[in-house]
Amino acid sequence: MIKKKIGLRSAVLAAYACFTPAVFAAPLQILAFEKAQLGQSEQHQLCEQLKALCQQPEKWRSLKTADQSLWLLAGGDIAQFNASAAGFKLSQQWHLDISDQAQGASNGQFIFPKLFPMAQNRYAVAVIDSFSEMYSGGGAGIERASFYELKDAGTAHQFIQNYPFSLNRMIRACFSEQDYASAKGNCHDEDRLSLDIRPVKPMLWQFRYRYNLSVSPASDSGGKSYQGSRNLNIDLNRAPAQPDIPAAWNYAGME
Numbered sequence: 001m002i003k004k005k006i007g008l009r010s011a012v013l014a015a016y017a018c019f020t021p022a023v024f025a026a027p028l029q030i031l032a033f034e035k036a037q038l039g040q041s042e043q044h045q046l047c048e049q050l051k052a053l054c055q056q057p058e059k060w061r062s063l064k065t066a067d068q069s070l071w072l073l074a075g076g077d078i079a080q081f082n083a084s085a086a087g088f089k090l091s092q093q094w095h096l097d098i099s100d101q102a103q104g105a106s107n108g109q110f111i112f113p114k115l116f117p118m119a120q121n122r123y124a125v126a127v128i129d130s131f132s133e134m135y136s137g138g139g140a141g142i143e144r145a146s147f148y149e150l151k152d153a154g155t156a157h158q159f160i161q162n163y164p165f166s167l168n169r170m171i172r173a174c175f176s177e178q179d180y181a182s183a184k185g186n187c188h189d190e191d192r193l194s195l196d197i198r199p200v201k202p203m204l205w206q207f208r209y210r211y212n213l214s215v216s217p218a219s220d221s222g223g224k225s226y227q228g229s230r231n232l233n234i235d236l237n238r239a240p241a242q243p244d245i246p247a248a249w250n251y252a253g254m255e
Contacts, residue, residue, distance in 0.1 A: 028120075028199035033061035033073045033113035042088065046072060046081065049090040053077055061113050073113060075100070078125065078150065094154050096127060105131045116147065118236055119202035124149045128165060137172025138188060145195075160239045164209070164251050167193035173216035183218035190214045193251055200233065207232045211249045 047054040053074045061073040068083040076098040081088035098109040107130040116124045126145045133140040147160040174180050174187035191213040198206045213226040232243050245251060
């Protein structure tokens, strides 16, 4: 009888285990830094701990993670604060050297205001290099992104360098009265490239590049208008030197 009871109990426990909800890790989500998220009391708490960043608090961007940590972005500085009964306490801070002054074709650098999850409690930021080109009847704006993991002790590790991030370009196509007549007001070739990033699982991101080319009827480029996209899975442990986007998109070499 005792053996039968033990066997029955084991069977019941096994059946119960089959219906116990599985515990899954929270999905990885990209988090956006926003302006004007902090009240006066919170600003005061942060300024007491980071006096050097309090010159222009109106330019701060902040966000809160699921564990109630507070993240602050100000220029090239990033700080993480942990919530406590006494308020927010500084946990870690990082400084990335960025050149925010225009020099030649470069419009400077800035930290893209988003926090990119690499794995649970591992985050990265993107430093954007922006460039511009001007020429007769047109021009181009180009952005490239380098990604840095925010590691312990205030260190940052670059694992992606100089990836295409965005492109907006316009090239003049009309040069004669005949061109203007045939173009019917559409006198430029224009193309655009954009990037969306989606965390798939820990240490794997999907990069989705979109490209759009609009060709003027007066263009002598021989090309046709085109829309395309490409999804690339990027292993963050060994990211390729450059993503595999089509050469026909004419982004390679744009600086």
